[in-house]
Amino acid sequence: MIKKVINQKGKLDEQLLDTIEPNFVFKNKPINRFNYIENSNDNDQTNKAELLENLKKQINSIENCNLKANSENLILGDGNINSPIMLIGEAPGAEEDKTSTTFKGEVGELLNKMLLAIEIKRQSIYCCYAINFRPPEDRKPTAQEIRRYSIFLKEHISIIDPKIIILMGSSAMEAVTGINSKISSERGKWKETILKNKSYPLMISYNPSYLIRFPENKKYSWEDLKKIKQKIDEMKIII
Known part of the structure; x- marks a missing residue:
């Protein structure tokens, strides 16, 4: 018997800047693991809202968490759950x-102006956070907290299934x-993350709260x- 070989190898601007002020499955057919993969209809056939609600319940079931104990609410995300753009703070x-x-x-006002500068309305994208509860005194999350919640965040990304992060x-x-490492050395470069055999292009940038300070x-x-806008145009993404 000859084994069939499955090939899985992956084949505007100072004027506008001035406006940005602080006020302001595993499948039978081969898959491409390392190229940008167009979103399938899998999630369209599934109730995303239900998946997100289940994810919220999982996060809320966390025990012995200082963040949860000192917060009023769990913040999952909001906006267009079917958007091709997912923004994570x-x-x-x-x-x-x-x-x-x-x-x-x-912070929200600044983010809105930043997005509008590249012709994106915030309600047209999906926004969430790396951490779902407010850290005490708004301190930076610890590495341990980031790791703990990253499990849920990666599932969150898979549910939303965006084209750009x-x-x-x-x-x-x-x-x-x-x-x-320092964000100043990583921002502005297109990278990718692979989740559940899907590759997602991502851009790292500064948080609006940091830009206010x-x-x-x-x-x-x-x-x-500007690079995000260029990528949107190159991928012919409609928002």
Whole structure:
């Protein structure tokens, strides 16, 4: 008997910048493991809302968690669950914890302006965090906390199944990629993460809250945004 060989080898801008102110399955057929894979209809045939609700229950079942014990609400995510763009921030703050929604107040206003600068309305994308509960005193999540919640985050990504992932902040970067170096050395470069045999292109950039504290870095964030816009156009993504 001759064994069949299955081939699995993977084959605008200073003016706009000034507007960004702080106010402002395993299958029978071969799969491509290392190329960008167009989203299948698998998730379209599944109830994403139900999968997300089940994920929320799993996260809420965590025990002995200081983050959960000191938070009012679990923040899963919001926006368009069928969007091709998934934006992941670091962790919720006080306003987000009270409302159980993402990117509120001054941070949310800045994010909205940043996205509008590349012709994206925030309600057209899906936003979430690397950590689902507010850290005490809004401190940076520990490496242990990031690892613990990264399991849920990666499942979250698989459910949303985006075409592009935007990671804002070092906690988001570490949770998805495992990289724990300075974000300044990693931002602005297209990378990829592979989850459940699917490859997702991702861009690392600064978190809006960081840009509010250090506005001199907006110019670098703007460069990242332009690359994201270029990728959207190249992939002919409609948002």
